[in-house]
Amino acid sequence: MTDMRMRADPSSGYPGRTYRFYTGPKVYEFGYGLSYSKYSYNFISVKNNNLHINQSTTHSILENSETIRYKLVSELGEETCKAMPVSVSLGVTNNGSMAGKHPVLLFVKHKKGRNGNPVKQLVGFESVTVEAGQRGKVGFEVNVCDLVSRANESGVKVIEEGDYLLSVGEEEYSINVTL
Template structure:
């Protein structure tokens, strides 16, 4: 109870805390519990597949002989961050026979997980009420500076170049950040 580190430490067997870093066994994934209905998701539209930043003030980090390019969020203007925002529309279907209120959770994760980075990261959530057999669409607005940034081990918010996945239930949608 006195160890409140968030990140997992494989050398000591410490599993980490929160859904973002915990590597131990789970009874339920974060946000998924019991329900009388079964829900499915489908990415209807994603306004951008590639998110491209300008080449100025790019930083490099070397980890395990691999070079990772990144941007410091603190060096990006609010206008730049807002201009890069984009929308994601998810179709949600209630496959059960009963009406239900359901939390729609949208996550992001890097396709190549690096030590110290979150396993996945919640980028949006909305609640939807659907009758049995009903389908609806839920829209999220994502801002790369807010939703795709992580706090590195030095505590600085950074956006790393590379492949990412948007996740909703079992559905995945690929994105790429170019720096």
């Protein structure tokens, strides 16, 4: 209880804390529990899935002989972050025999799970009521800085270049960030 590290440490066997960094065994994934119905998802559309951020200075670090380019969110500014929203439209199918109100959780994760990056990060959630055997629709609009930024080891929010995965349940959709 006195260990407040968030990130997992494989060398000591420490599994990490919170859904963002925990790598140990789970009874239920974060946000998924018991329900009287079973739901499935599909991505209907993702607008702005190839993001090109070309403002301000680009920084880079060398990690395991790989150069990682990144930008500081503070250098981008709030207007730039809001000007590039990613719009996601999802279909939600109730495959069970009972109607239900279901929380749809949208996560993002870096495709290459590098040390220090969250396993996944919640970027949006919305409840939808779906009748038995029917399909509903839910939408998300997330600004780019909330979607693909992370706190680095110094606690500074950065956006790293690369491929990311949007995920809902078992479904994934690839987005790309270039700097």
